Amino acid sequence: MTNTSYPASYYAASANPVPARPALQDDVETDVCVIGAGYTGLSSALFLLENGFKVTVLEAAKVGFGASGRNGGQIVNSYSRDIDVIERSVGPQQAQLLGNMAFEGGRIIRERVAKYQIQCDLKDGGVFAALTAKQMGHLESQKRLWERFGHTQLELLDQRRIREVVACDEYVGGMLDMSGGHIHPLNLALGEAAAVESLGGVIYEQSPAVRIERGASPVVHTPQGKVRAKFIIVAGNAYLGNLVPELAAKSMPCGTQVIATEPLGDELARSLLPQDYCVEDCNYLLDYYRLTGDKRLIFGGGVVYGARDPANIEAIIRPKMLKALPQLKDVKIDYAWTGNFLLTLSRLPQVGRLGDNIYYSQGCSGHGVTYTHLAGKVLAEALRGQAERFDAFADLPHYPFPGGQLLGTPLAAMGAWYYGLRDKLGF
Structure with a gap:
């Protein structure tokens, strides 16, 4: 076997x-x-x-x-579609139940780590980083939405404040969720x-x-x-x-790509992420990154619909990393891998x-x-x-992909291309 x-x-x-x-x-x-x-x-x-x-x-x-x-090892609250979208689809009563559960998973992880003494480099704090004023407006709405369901460990970050938590010049602001965080998955x-x-x-x-x-x-x-x-x-x-x-x-199975740098050393690592928070941006096809326990940078992003493995993962992800963190231009990539997640319509x-x-x-x-x-x-x-x-x-409610996975894969890729273009144009 x-x-x-x-x-x-x-x-x-x-x-x-x-x-x-x-x-x-x-x-x-x-x-x-x-x-x-x-x-x-x-x-x-x-x-x-x-x-x-x-x-x-x-x-x-x-x-x-x-x-x-x-995966990227990030503890991110709620669902891939947020509670307001669910509410519009199923009404307030069902949305209330789902909203009450939207922040429970992270608590379960922490309870498990503590109860069973799991060594997985658990760190608190996750940042949602806005690249445009529109994305910042969305984060402001998201904070109000999450607080409506009792989630209060949130702080909006203006341009000055986000520079204090991540050394990226592209962000206009963000939101810090202290009940978010990261782990060795x-x-x-x-x-x-x-x-x-x-x-x-x-x-x-x-x-x-x-x-x-x-x-x-x-x-x-x-x-x-x-x-x-x-x-x-x-x-x-x-x-x-x-x-x-x-x-x-x-x-539909979909692939995402991740790279890990060589160890950066304490000084460079601290200069990039002084509080050791994890970061994800607010684009539809988002990038995400964080430090490991031994001070490497894990950086991921990109989606391959239908879960095919790309020939050169580093060639796809390294340019994304350097756009966000050009300080790493001379840093070697030690690992590159892909993994599948399951997408629903x-x-x-x-x-x-x-x-x-x-x-x-x-x-x-x-x-x-x-x-x-x-x-x-x-x-x-x-x-x-x-x-x-x-x-x-x-x-x-759930529906099959139009045309099954055979046609669903190119249709999903076309949709992702459209939203990726919107991200680039700032819509």
């Missing part, structure tokens, strides 16, 4: 040591079978184990192999996996789910074994493939149930670090019979 290892990323190179986890080679029984050992699956497993369920996790490769172990996933195992959960790596036998007692088949469960949670996101055709039709997550016992959450649309941790709690609540918050997500 093929042994799938991590991609050659900075995160894999600096991962905390972990025990070897076997592939499933037997027939086992459990209360809940979780498909996917990324944040959604691990968060679900933890909440279920804490509430007395017996849990088995199947991972096709290694813990955190997908987006959970490759793979080490967070590895720490959560260890927490799952400390509570009696079992994780099988190199054990892809190849078929789900639906029914009153569903069975998940892997190449060398099977898991019979009372419930299944499908948490494969962009790496699920066509295991569940109903889910594949309403989503609405850019809102898809949550639901197939039959009576197969639950799923997918389609974070690039906003997954916090949402996936919330999703795990919401899925666990639903399995315990508390479905109000689950239903608030499940009732969001």
Whole structure:
């Protein structure tokens, strides 16, 4: 059987040591079978184990192999479409429920890190950086919106103030969210996996789910074994493939690219980001960056629709980095990698149930670090019979991409080109 290892990323190179986890080679029984050992699956497993369920996790490769172990590492609140957009779509009552949950994921991450003593370089503070007066106006509206839902750890930054937190001359202002922040994402996933195992959960790596036998007692088949469960949670996101055709039709895997510099040294690192906050700009096709624990700069951006790997990631991302931070023109890039996230047409997550016992959450649309941790709690609540918050997500309207993924990919790329042009022209 093929042994799938991590991609050659900075995160894999600096991962905390972990025990070897076997592939499933037997027939086992459990209360809940979780498909996917990324944040959604691990968060679900933890909440279920804490509430007395017996849990088995199947991972096709290694813990955190997908987006959970490759992302920019930024703790960003709310959803890929903000609460006001949701409110216009579904009305005030459902939006109120979703708005009340929009800032919960970051709290869950911090609770997990503290409770299970996870070493993942957690730092507080995230900056949304405005490149135009229009973007600054949007941040002012966003601050009022978030404060309406009780989120108050926010500070608007004028041009002078943003220069104090990030050494980029392009920004006209910004907003600081002190409940945002950043982490080593793979080490967070590895720490959560260890927490799952400390509570009696079992994780099988190199054990892809190849078929789900639906029914009153569903069975998940892997190449060398099977898991019979009372419930299944499908948490494969962009790496699920066509295991569940109903889910594949309403989503599209997309690739994003990330680079990591050589270590910058204390002086240069402190001059770029004196308070060690993470940064993302306000463009539709946004760039994001932050410092690592060993003072490298992680810089990411760009989207490849259909999740093809570009031939030269550094050639795509390095010019973006130098436009924001020309101080790094002589700095070497040590790592470059890509990872997939799952896009939905609405850019809102898809949550639901197939039959009576197969639950799923997918389609974070690039906003997954916090949402996936919330999703795990919401899925666990639903399995315990508390479905109000689950239903608030499940009732969001979702539609298939026009023409399926074959036509959806070029259409999405055309839409991204249009909005990218608007960003460049300042509309």
